[in-house]
Amino acid sequence: MSEExxxxxxxxxxxxxxxFEVMSKIxxxxxxxxxxxxxxxxxxxxxxxxxxxxxxxxWVFYCLAFFGAFFAAxxxxxxxxxxxxxxxxxxxxxxxxxxxxxx
Amino acid sequence: xxxxxxxxxxxxLVSAVCYVLGxxxxxxxxxxxxxxxxxxxxxxxxxxTIIVTIIIEGKIDAIGWIVLLLGLALGILYGxxxxxxxxxxxxxxxxxxxxxxxxxxxxxxxxxxxxxKGDGASLSIxxxxxxLLDVIIGGITFSGSLIATGKLSxxxxxxxxxVPGARILNIIVVIAILASAWFMIGYPTxxxxxxxxxxxxxxxxxxxxxxxxxxxxxVVVSLLNAFTGLAVAFxxxxxxxxxxxxxxxxxxxxxxILTLQMADAMNRSVANILAxxxxxxxxxxxxxxxxxxxxxxxxxxDDIGLQLAYAQNVMIVPGYGLAAAQAQHxxxxxxxxxxxxxxNVNYAIHPVAGRMPGHMNVLLADVNVPYEQMxxxxxxxxxxxxxxxxxxxxxxxxxxxxxRESGNEISGMPILDVDKSKSVVVIKRSMSTGYAGVQNPLxxxxxxxxxxxxxxxxxxxxxxxxxxxLE
Numbered sequence: 001m002s003e004e005x006x007x008x009x010x011x012x013x014x015x016x017x018x019x020f021e022v023m024s025k026i027x028x029x030x031x032x033x034x035x036x037x038x039x040x041x042x043x044x045x046x047x048x049x050x051x052x053x054x055x056x057x058x059w060v061f062y063c064l065a066f067f068g069a070f071f072a073a074x075x076x077x078x079x080x081x082x083x084x085x086x087x088x089x090x091x092x093x094x095x096x097x098x099x100x101x102x103x
Numbered sequence: 104x105x106x107x108x109x110x111x112x113x114x115x116l117v118s119a120v121c122y123v124l125g126x127x128x129x130x131x132x133x134x135x136x137x138x139x140x141x142x143x144x145x146x147x148x149x150x151x152t153i154i155v156t157i158i159i160e161g162k163i164d165a166i167g168w169i170v171l172l173l174g175l176a177l178g179i180l181y182g183x184x185x186x187x188x189x190x191x192x193x194x195x196x197x198x199x200x201x202x203x204x205x206x207x208x209x210x211x212x213x214x215x216x217x218x219x220k221g222d223g224a225s226l227s228i229x230x231x232x233x234x235l236l237d238v239i240i241g242g243i244t245f246s247g248s249l250i251a252t253g254k255l256s257x258x259x260x261x262x263x264x265x266v267p268g269a270r271i272l273n274i275i276v277v278i279a280i281l282a283s284a285w286f287m288i289g290y291p292t293x294x295x296x297x298x299x300x301x302x303x304x305x306x307x308x309x310x311x312x313x314x315x316x317x318x319x320x321x322v323v324v325s326l327l328n329a330f331t332g333l334a335v336a337f338x339x340x341x342x343x344x345x346x347x348x349x350x351x352x353x354x355x356x357x358x359x360i361l362t363l364q365m366a367d368a369m370n371r372s373v374a375n376i377l378a379x380x381x382x383x384x385x386x387x388x389x390x391x392x393x394x395x396x397x398x399x400x401x402x403x404x405d406d407i408g409l410q411l412a413y414a415q416n417v418m419i420v421p422g423y424g425l426a427a428a429q430a431q432h433x434x435x436x437x438x439x440x441x442x443x444x445x446x447n448v449n450y451a452i453h454p455v456a457g458r459m460p461g462h463m464n465v466l467l468a469d470v471n472v473p474y475e476q477m478x479x480x481x482x483x484x485x486x487x488x489x490x491x492x493x494x495x496x497x498x499x500x501x502x503x504x505x506x507r508e509s510g511n512e513i514s515g516m517p518i519l520d521v522d523k524s525k526s527v528v529v530i531k532r533s534m535s536t537g538y539a540g541v542q543n544p545l546x547x548x549x550x551x552x553x554x555x556x557x558x559x560x561x562x563x564x565x566x567x568x569x570x571x572x573l574e
Binding site for chain 2: 002004005008011012013015016017018019020022023024025026027028029030031032033034035036037038039040041042043044045046047048049050051052053054055056057060061062063064065066067068069070071072073074075076077078079080081082083084085086087088089090
């Protein structure tokens with residue numbers, strides 16, 4: 001086994017364990033935003049889209065790079081936007097309450 | 104390691120830390136939004152780093168820049184517009200769509216690097232195995248998530264769809280995937296091997312999701328979220344980029360935990376949901392068919408208005424039917440009419456109310472229901488004893504007292520003790536059974552009245568009649 005693969009495998013396994021640890025016991029209230037937030041994080045695949053675009057040199061590869069960039073951008077931009085919108089709704093509660101009190 | 108590599112690796116490490124801390128902060132409602140923001144900062148750092156890296160390396164040509172920037176611009180535009188416009192009821196299908204594109208992007212990266220080796224190149228297993236896993240998992244996620252999106256949004260029938268001979272077809276597809284794996288790992292590169300692997304994974308994704316019913320879809324979406332994370336992690340192995348591996352593994356683990364928690368809240372196992380899907384899927388209809396009409400008392404909007412107007416404590420129990428009818432505005436309006444007259448109104452929210460755990464909270468928050476009025480299961484149950492009227496809207500199984508007894512499908516499932524309140528009004532379209540296919544004895548209890556109506560229409564009538572009695 002190459003050293004590179006071993007390092008990557010170790011990182012992979014430890015990250016899985018961190019993920020299990022960080023995620024246990026999520027209150028049900030937050031499970032939908034949490035799913036959406038995790039969904040945005042896998043948008044990091046956009047970094048890979050840059051890497052392949054830099055190596056493209058024929059039309060097949062340009063096409064693949066285009067779709068990679070398009071798909072990843074939808075994931076990352078949309079994912080963070082919708083998660084923020086959802087969490088913003090929980091956020092604005094105290095403000096809305098104050099308005100009601102003043103009435 | 105060159106200076107560029109050292110610096111970029113360090114920044115990737117910082118961005119990975121941002122994701123972990125961000126997810127950690129999302130565990131509490133107070134810090135959740137900042138958590139998502141922190142994770143976005145990590146993403147921004149990673150993107151800036153890769154931009155600087157490819158500029159300094161200077162390998163990318165003009166057409167490369169054009170396709171990259173065009174793809175990114177269109178993707179960002181599409182993603183942001185979709186995310187801004189989507190009504191909160193449709194969030195599950197949007198998440199599923201983002202899973203599809205994420206998995207698709209990961210698969211594209213795997214295919215790209217495989218083809219880049221050139222035809223007939225011999226590969227080390229350290230390269231070919233991650234490519235294979237990336238393409239297969241990415242492909243399954245892509246087609247599976249698109250079907251899940253279609254089922255949730257109604258473009259594809261929510262009923263379990265089975266093709267004749269599905270079992271045999273499944274076996275053939277799995278064999279074909281294994282065969283493509285054998286060729287991709289053990290033989291020199293050939294474009295047809297990777298095309299076979301991709302095509303068969305896409306077919307497998309379809310076969311996996313089509314037979315699963317719409318009500319189970321959220322669990323499937325969550326599972327596919329975990330799959331996408333893994334596909335992205337394997338894409339990281341392929342291009343030897345650690346931030347993809349860390350973030351992908353993090354999401355893979357997080358998605359797995361969420362899937363288990365969701366399935367748990369629905370009193371089912373993940374295996375049961377998936378394996379049940381592979382079967383004929385018609386076991387539910389038989390139990391619904393021999394359902395006997397139970398003895399129930401019907402009531403009218405006018406009578407409900409009267410009851411509510413003279414109540415002191417009202418508990419609203421929203422369920423899937425409320426989300427499906429998009430009646431959250433009407434429910435909030437009714438609550439406002441009552442609270443304005445000094446009547447206590449609270450919402451008892453079961454963990455799986457709505458389309459998926461926590462979804463109902465989002466829907467109610469969207470229509471400005473105060474956070475303090477949303478009571479979770481453990482807080483709500485002691486309150487039913489002092490509740491005058493419980494208004495059950497489009498909820499069924501989560502209120503079924505049979506769950507306290509043994510020997511049925513929902514035994515042991517945590518329920519809301521609606522039956523303990525002085526009076527129960529159930530708004531429901533028909534006497535049909537809920538998701539579990541079990542009759543609900545709550546409906547025929549002495550203190551229960553049924554109001555057969557669509558949630559939206561029924562609530563509008565109730566708001567009108569309540570106003571009349573309160574004035």
